[in-house]
Amino acid sequence: MWGFGFVRAPFSPAHGVVRAAAGESPHAVDARLPPAEGCRIPPRYGRRTALRRRSGAMTGEALRSTDLRKIYRSKGAPPTEALTGVSMVVHPGERVALLGRNGAGKTTFLRIASTLLRPTSGTIEVFGYDADRTPDKVRPYIAVVPQEGKPFFHLTPREQIYSYLRARGLGRETSKARTQEALDRMSLTEFADRLSITLSGGQRQRAMVATVIATEAPLLFLDEPTIGMDPFARRSVWESLRVLTRRGSTILLTTHYLDEADALSQRLYIIDRGTVLVSGTAEDLKRSVGGTLKVLLPEGAAEVERFRTFGSCVADGESLTVIAAPERLGELMDVAVRSHLTATVGPVTLEEAFLRVVGRSIHED
Amino acid sequence: MKTELEHRARPFRGLPAFLWTEVLVQAHEELAMATSMIVQIVLLVFVWVLNPGLIGVALVGAVLFSMFAMGQRVLNEAAYIRIDHKVSDLYLASPLSAEAYFLGISAGVLLVYLAPVVVVATLATVVVHLAAAEVLLLALLAVTVWLISASIGYVFSTAFRDNRAIWAYSSLFFNIFGVLPPVFYPFGLFPAPLRPIVLLMPPSAAAAILQAAIGVTVLTRPELWLASGGLAVEGVGLFLFAAYWARRTVRGG
Ligand SMILES: Nc1ncnc2c1ncn2[C@@H]1O[C@H](COP(=O)(O)OP(=O)(O)OP(=O)(O)O)[C@@H](O)[C@H]1O
Ligand SMILES: [Mg+2]
Numbered sequence A: 001m002w003g004f005g006f007v008r009a010p011f012s013p014a015h016g017v018v019r020a021a022a023g024e025s026p027h028a029v030d031a032r033l034p035p036a037e038g039c040r041i042p043p044r045y046g047r048r049t050a051l052r053r054r055s056g057a058m059t060g061e062a063l064r065s066t067d068l069r070k071i072y073r074s075k076g077a078p079p080t081e082a083l084t085g086v087s088m089v090v091h092p093g094e095r096v097a098l099l100g101r102n103g104a105g106k107t108t109f110l111r112i113a114s115t116l117l118r119p120t121s122g123t124i125e126v127f128g129y130d131a132d133r134t135p136d137k138v139r140p141y142i143a144v145v146p147q148e149g150k151p152f153f154h155l156t157p158r159e160q161i162y163s164y165l166r167a168r169g170l171g172r173e174t175s176k177a178r179t180q181e182a183l184d185r186m187s188l189t190e191f192a193d194r195l196s197i198t199l200s201g202g203q204r205q206r207a208m209v210a211t212v213i214a215t216e217a218p219l220l221f222l223d224e225p226t227i228g229m230d231p232f233a234r235r236s237v238w239e240s241l242r243v244l245t246r247r248g249s250t251i252l253l254t255t256h257y258l259d260e261a262d263a264l265s266q267r268l269y270i271i272d273r274g275t276v277l278v279s280g281t282a283e284d285l286k287r288s289v290g291g292t293l294k295v296l297l298p299e300g301a302a303e304v305e306r307f308r309t310f311g312s313c314v315a316d317g318e319s320l321t322v323i324a325a326p327e328r329l330g331e332l333m334d335v336a337v338r339s340h341l342t343a344t345v346g347p348v349t350l351e352e353a354f355l356r357v358v359g360r361s362i363h364e365d
Numbered sequence B: 001m002k003t004e005l006e007h008r009a010r011p012f013r014g015l016p017a018f019l020w021t022e023v024l025v026q027a028h029e030e031l032a033m034a035t036s037m038i039v040q041i042v043l044l045v046f047v048w049v050l051n052p053g054l055i056g057v058a059l060v061g062a063v064l065f066s067m068f069a070m071g072q073r074v075l076n077e078a079a080y081i082r083i084d085h086k087v088s089d090l091y092l093a094s095p096l097s098a099e100a101y102f103l104g105i106s107a108g109v110l111l112v113y114l115a116p117v118v119v120v121a122t123l124a125t126v127v128v129h130l131a132a133a134e135v136l137l138l139a140l141l142a143v144t145v146w147l148i149s150a151s152i153g154y155v156f157s158t159a160f161r162d163n164r165a166i167w168a169y170s171s172l173f174f175n176i177f178g179v180l181p182p183v184f185y186p187f188g189l190f191p192a193p194l195r196p197i198v199l200l201m202p203p204s205a206a207a208a209i210l211q212a213a214i215g216v217t218v219l220t221r222p223e224l225w226l227a228s229g230g231l232a233v234e235g236v237g238l239f240l241f242a243a244y245w246a247r248r249t250v251r252g253g
Helices: A009-015 A043-055 A106-113 A135-141 A157-167 A172-185 A201-213 A231-246 A258-264 A282-288 A301-310 A326-338 A350-364 B015-027 B030-035 B038-050 B052-085 B087-092 B098-128 B132-157 B163-179 B192-198 B202-213 B221-251
Strands: A063-072 A080-090 A095-099 A121-126 A142-145 A219-223 A250-254 A267-272 A275-280 A293-297 A313-316 A319-324 A344-347
Touching: A063 A106, A080 A106, A080 A121, A080 A275, A095 A106, A095 A231, A095 A258, A106 A121, A106 A219, A106 A250, A135 A142, A142 A201, A142 B087, A157 A172, A157 A201, A157 B015, A157 B087, A172 A201, A172 A231, A201 A219, A201 A231, A219 A231, A231 A250, A231 A258, A258 A350, A267 A282, A267 A350, A275 A282, A275 A350, A282 A350, A293 A301, A293 A326, A301 A313, A301 A319, A301 A326, A319 A326, B015 B030, B015 B052, B015 B098, B030 B098, B038 B052, B038 B163, B052 B087, B052 B098, B052 B132, B052 B163, B052 B202, B087 B098, B098 B132, B098 B221, B132 B163, B132 B202, B132 B221, B163 B202, B192 B202, B192 B221, B202 B221
Parallel strands: A095 A250, A095 A267, A142 A219, A219 A250
Antiparallel strands: A063 A080, A063 A121, A267 A275, A293 A319, A293 A344, A313 A319
16 A cells, blocks of 8 residues: 545545535536536436435445456456456546556456446446446446547548437537537647548547547546647647536546646546556655655765655666655755755656556565 | 437437448448449359350349348448447447447448449349339348348457458358359259258348249248248347347447
8 A cells, every 4th residue: 555545635626516405406517617418417326416415425426446357268368357356436527547557457447437348246336327237327428439449531530520429319410519619629620521541640549539528428438548649639638628527527547648647637546457556646646655856866876875864765877866755855955965966856757656656566566 | 408318218319320420431432332243243244154044043143142242241340340440439338229339330331332232133123024022022032131141240240359350251151151052043953952051041042032933943832931931030030139249249248
């Protein structure tokens, strides 16, 4: 354990998206924003929330998994235990990132949650519905960007988005308006009427994400949505997802871009070898490695013993990196000055924290 | 305005839109459309050269073969969009039902590849002087064969993880079932001991019934029952199985 669990305080506004107090419609969403078609909170969820609120119990959840396990059994290969007991909760209106090394089990989890794969054991609920036993009840509330998916090559992004919304049962006008909005948001207007086969890899990925974003579904699963996108396009995705959560949708995404998880997610789970290694905010994770500041001492390796008390130290050649808490920065700088060392201070990145946390787990094994 | 969620009780609502998507997607495959009748044309030429008197039988057979070959396209299309594009995930994790997804692909294939079949059917009607009842019978048999082949195609599509494997098996399967048995030639020319087998194969069973109707072939009563009963059972049974299978395999089989 890494000493931190769920930190809910930063998300309280999101938790308040459902205003399901007595006398109010259980469909009501945040009054500051127009209720978007397709992103209403399911009635059952709303009722539950109302009941729980009244009884003073916990609020409802967009997703809850309990001890979820998955063993893949394929012919001619030994069974693979992809999930060894994942328990997690995603609250309505949250943006949660699922992080982990290759093969950690992220896609497996998302596929089970999105009713595309059956778990071996454990339970998973989406808005209170059992995703394994009653997948049909869950499907209207979700939309999925699959890992490494590609749009239909012989449709234009506009055709693809529009026809997908229509296939989900949305009306003509709504579909048209949402299609245009998604194209604009993903900066695809210029390519909107070109067959996807003529688009670049990143543009195709944008078309895939735009297709799913346009659904404004209550719960969106995005498996590495920004893979292959340029920094501008990635930021367009982030902004679109933020808008969606402000409108009441919930986002669960996976990514290997730790800056993305940092910028976008309000909470994150690190999955390692099929189980949750840590959960919390990006800040929690950074703090868990001993501090949120990184002090680089280019010629400090020889003086490593003087800095050990400030936090974890990594010597690389002649240089030394110290991860320290902000409160102790002054003290640390004093020691550096006394040792005639130059120092550069910067924030610990989520990637560094991730490497340490996951690396520590590997090391412990 | 109704919301998407309010439509959840109508899992086929999105079917027309998905079907149209499939039509649009496949209508771009001009080459595939152009070559969809190659085997039929080659076999028609063979028959015409060898025995011009059998061209009517061969034309009727070409219609039934074409409907059977649609299953191969369903197999290829369903596997392609699942394995290569993964867009299947978008649709299967959505309010559109798995059954509607299967029907959308199957009907999309039918619409895109139907036009040349209608031309051949019209030609057959003229050449064989089919009566109205015989035209209706041909249509009924054609629809049954399509239903069976689309069902087989979709079920097969879920069995593969790699498109290369599909290319190898699909044309083999559909050609052996469609070309080898008496579809393009009279049922009576087929070796007697093996006839019950071909009467259980959808395209040859349909061809035998039609040949009997137009007087080219004589079927005994048990043979007629076997062919028509077999087609009916296969049509209904395989279609229902494919619908069940479509739902089951959404979640990894
Ligand atoms: N269809 C399958 N059959 C057998 N094993 C599988 C299958 N799919 C995934 N696995 C295995 O399950 C484990 C988890 O895979 P998963 O795809 O969930 O990982 P991931 O965290 O999404 O990885 P990545 O970041 O590379 O996408 C891996 O060990 C993988 O090899
Ligand atoms: Mg993955």
